[in-house]
Amino acid sequence: SAVISQKPSRDICQRGTSLTIQCQVDSQVTMMFWYRQQPGQSLTLIATANQGSEATYESGFVIDKFPISRPNLTFSTLTVSNMSPEDSSIYLCSVVTGVRGYTFGSGTRLTVV
């Protein structure tokens, strides 16, 4: 299965600032997915990132708040813009790896103060 390197693993940020999270995969993948997991909650899909096209956002998430880049088949970034304490969560990237299985990064734990 694929190996995902996600950076940073954690960060504490001031409100009003932005943070860019990087996701690097050790193999080429068509689709990359970004999730948010709020404390004690399940995962919520933010968007699907396809190389060479605009990301597709789920209901409740917009590009201005969570811009995504997908410059090639092994890399993607998610930016959390103009942060507020409500954005404090774990952000995870994921890729399809093999027959119906998905691999997840270890996540970025974001705290906004």
Added chain:
Amino acid sequence: LAKTTQPISMDSYEGQEVNITCSHNNIATNDYITWYQQFPSQGPRFIIQGYKTKVTNEVASLFIPADRKSSTLSLPRVSLSDTAVYYCLVVEVPSQNTDKLIFGTGTRLQVFP
């Protein structure tokens, strides 16, 4: 996407068999049932997947009745390290690996000594 329903939490003791049942009444003909495990501070990890009847691997067994409206994840002889959140998901057959995983609430399994 078919919605899944599973118990919020379960308790067990080391050495016992644990069965977690998931309901997916609106599962479509081409849908698969997939289970993931998530430890604290880690991304979810694929456990097992099936379409019908029984599937077994080195970690767990998955039982799916003929009507496929529910499934049961069976963990034999659990240990303390099996304490985690277990997610049941229904995954649509993609045209080109464009599935997106939609997570439900998950079942928080606590194993006691």
